[in-house]
Amino acid sequence: MSDNLREIADATERILVDLLPGDEAESWDTHTWTALAEAGLAHIAVTESAGGGGGSLREAAEVVRVAGAFALRAPLAETSLLATWLSGAAGLAIPTGTLSVATGPDDIRATRGTTGGWTLDGTARRVPYGRFAAAVVLVAVTEQGPLAVIADPAAAKVAEVENLAGDSVDDIDVSGLTVDPDRAAAIADDIVQELGVRLALTRLLLCSGAASQVLSMTVRYTGEREQFGRPIARFQAVQQLVAELAGEVAALQIGVDAALLALASGSSLAWLAVASAKTDAERSIARLTTIAHQVHGAMGATQEHALHRFTTRLWSWREEGGSATRWADAIAGRMLAPQAASLWEQVVGD
Amino acid sequence: MQLPETTRALRRQVRAFLRDEIVNGAFESRADNWLGGVDPDLSRALGERGWLGMSYPPEYGGGGASALDRFVVTEELLAAGAPVAAHWIAERQMAPSILRWGNEEQKQRYVPGVARGESYFAIGMSEPDSGSDLASVRTRAEPVDGGWRVNGTKVWTSNAHAAHYMMALVRTADRDPQARHAGLSQLIIDLHAEGVTVRPIVSLDGAHHFNEVVLDDVFVADADLLGTAGEGWKQCTSELALERSGPERVLSTLPLLSAWVEVLRAGEIEVDALSRQVLGALVARLFILRQMSLAVAAELVAGESPDVEAALVKELGTRFEGELVEAVRRVMPYGAALRGGTPLSSMLATAVLHTPGFTLRGGTNEVLRGVVARGLGMR
Numbered sequence: 001m002s003d004n005l006r007e008i009a010d011a012t013e014r015i016l017v018d019l020l021p022g023d024e025a026e027s028w029d030t031h032t033w034t035a036l037a038e039a040g041l042a043h044i045a046v047t048e049s050a051g052g053g054g055g056s057l058r059e060a061a062e063v064v065r066v067a068g069a070f071a072l073r074a075p076l077a078e079t080s081l082l083a084t085w086l087s088g089a090a091g092l093a094i095p096t097g098t099l100s101v102a103t104g105p106d107d108i109r110a111t112r113g114t115t116g117g118w119t120l121d122g123t124a125r126r127v128p129y130g131r132f133a134a135a136v137v138l139v140a141v142t143e144q145g146p147l148a149v150i151a152d153p154a155a156a157k158v159a160e161v162e163n164l165a166g167d168s169v170d171d172i173d174v175s176g177l178t179v180d181p182d183r184a185a186a187i188a189d190d191i192v193q194e195l196g197v198r199l200a201l202t203r204l205l206l207c208s209g210a211a212s213q214v215l216s217m218t219v220r221y222t223g224e225r226e227q228f229g230r231p232i233a234r235f236q237a238v239q240q241l242v243a244e245l246a247g248e249v250a251a252l253q254i255g256v257d258a259a260l261l262a263l264a265s266g267s268s269l270a271w272l273a274v275a276s277a278k279t280d281a282e283r284s285i286a287r288l289t290t291i292a293h294q295v296h297g298a299m300g301a302t303q304e305h306a307l308h309r310f311t312t313r314l315w316s317w318r319e320e321g322g323s324a325t326r327w328a329d330a331i332a333g334r335m336l337a338p339q340a341a342s343l344w345e346q347v348v349g350d
Numbered sequence: 351m352q353l354p355e356t357t358r359a360l361r362r363q364v365r366a367f368l369r370d371e372i373v374n375g376a377f378e379s380r381a382d383n384w385l386g387g388v389d390p391d392l393s394r395a396l397g398e399r400g401w402l403g404m405s406y407p408p409e410y411g412g413g414g415a416s417a418l419d420r421f422v423v424t425e426e427l428l429a430a431g432a433p434v435a436a437h438w439i440a441e442r443q444m445a446p447s448i449l450r451w452g453n454e455e456q457k458q459r460y461v462p463g464v465a466r467g468e469s470y471f472a473i474g475m476s477e478p479d480s481g482s483d484l485a486s487v488r489t490r491a492e493p494v495d496g497g498w499r500v501n502g503t504k505v506w507t508s509n510a511h512a513a514h515y516m517m518a519l520v521r522t523a524d525r526d527p528q529a530r531h532a533g534l535s536q537l538i539i540d541l542h543a544e545g546v547t548v549r550p551i552v553s554l555d556g557a558h559h560f561n562e563v564v565l566d567d568v569f570v571a572d573a574d575l576l577g578t579a580g581e582g583w584k585q586c587t588s589e590l591a592l593e594r595s596g597p598e599r600v601l602s603t604l605p606l607l608s609a610w611v612e613v614l615r616a617g618e619i620e621v622d623a624l625s626r627q628v629l630g631a632l633v634a635r636l637f638i639l640r641q642m643s644l645a646v647a648a649e650l651v652a653g654e655s656p657d658v659e660a661a662l663v664k665e666l667g668t669r670f671e672g673e674l675v676e677a678v679r680r681v682m683p684y685g686a687a688l689r690g691g692t693p694l695s696s697m698l699a700t701a702v703l704h705t706p707g708f709t710l711r712g713g714t715n716e717v718l719r720g721v722v723a724r725g726l727g728m729r
Contacts, residue, residue: 219727219728222728223727233729234729236720238728239720239723239728239729240716240720240723242728243665243718243719243720243723246722247665247719250642250659250662250666251635251642251666254638254641254642255638257641258351258637258638272633273637276634276635277634277638279631280631280634280637283635324631324634325627327630327634328627328629328630329627329630331629331630331634332626332627332629332633333626335611335633336614336615343607343611343633344604344608347633347636347640348361348640350353350361350362
């Protein structure tokens, strides 16, 4: 990691170390979120001319990764890498404040009203912290193609939903909502596809941070917990399990890093890199969380112990932005396309 | 990780050459052919094109190129299922060992032949009673006038019957229970010397890759001691990252996956949802493990010794090699065929029957997980 990226990650970490964990009884961590936003980390990737930090994808990504490592309860990834990006890519004025997007499949349709605005119909599903967001940036379907829309959740019907970690992932029924013309813009199909890729990448970055935390917590615990008169780290059976856990964490992180670098550099491998990482992450997460809980024993399955803060979020984030089943099918589609290059040529990219 | 354009151009050249060789019937693509396929003509042809010893210094017949150039050549050879077993170990491990630890005369004598694809080496590490516990080797070299007199037995010596030399780990001083790794040395043994007997150990598929090499009063000149007497353990374990992280720990069964996909694309087998799931999941894991192997290669280029990462690549990669075989097997409409059958069922047979070896050779996965646990500070 370059010095600059390291600095940004460290700055994020300092804020989170000082402020987390906030009051877990609260639905989200407004206190920490405000501190991050004031430090410019929420709008880090928005151009300076649009009032943002002018940071790169990789810089914003490192902030999201650290947020995952601290199980932050706020829509950081949704604001910094998705909602701001989509509104900017659509040529819309980028909203300020707390933003979110839909992480589940949606079926929103938009029809043009008489005054040039749009009327929406449908539900945005699994919108992280949707009930708290100042704006939600969505993709709606029109007869002319996809449309990016900045919607106000306060004007819509919000059904509160919680994921496995108890984090807000609300369903927002936008039916009947009207949107002014300056809050909606037609977008090309490849913007919609890139949104899907970026959504998957943000889930991977969060998982990468959380998985590294699970590994270090597990290694530490094996040194502290004693049974049969010695730390359980001394038992070969435990060593073998934790080594396998380390392997799955490494595979997850290599996949995430390759996906991030490919996307940031505009590589022709970017789609496959993200698709592969997202597909394989479910397998790695299943194995690494199983091992971490097994090694922690009953203690790890309590509210009192911090392990669950990371494992329950890994189990939630892996489901957002498309399941492994969906991504695997899409990979197969590319490998089997009649005129496509051979499997190996596609995997290597040249 | 983006490779330089010259490296990518090299990949295309190698790929085109191998495609022509297959079309011309020079060889048949097989799974795990870096262990099973001995073809000196192909090894020499690769040497002539400068594709062996690419990263060795030019004064010893090498190309002076980056190890990443070697990496892509290696990948293409594996992806094509080319029979490269003749030169594989010499080129990967033994010439680099000689370049690192050998003296000038040894480098001049042994390395250029490896780079030409003419001189082949076997690894003489394992013994009947020394597998994972390598430090317990008993093959003994006694100092005599002008050299050493060697007695003992090496086993699982891949392709010793096709090789010219064996790099043997031998005991040159008595065992010291307080210093288990002391007193070991590396000797370059001429497999055609007097007193050397190479006997086949036939694998469960009836093929002959492994051998038992019996050394009965074999004389080895002082000139064939590699490096320093007593430093053999350090010398041979220093090459483990090379042995463990290469693409052959991930791609051994890739030819089966590629062949299956070609059959699906040709419409010879119906593509159903289950096959698509299997294919997508395998490509995803392949993509990631390849990136992992590449990352270790890049660290080796940077002069680091990523032993723990190399152990992880081999642990995950060799399990993947077997999982690939099992996953493809489960969705194929017909089974494996040791003889007869379609080319795909024949390739499947080789892959199934070679699978037990993937997680054993070059360090068992249990030993590798021990290396990882040590890296994590647990032992």
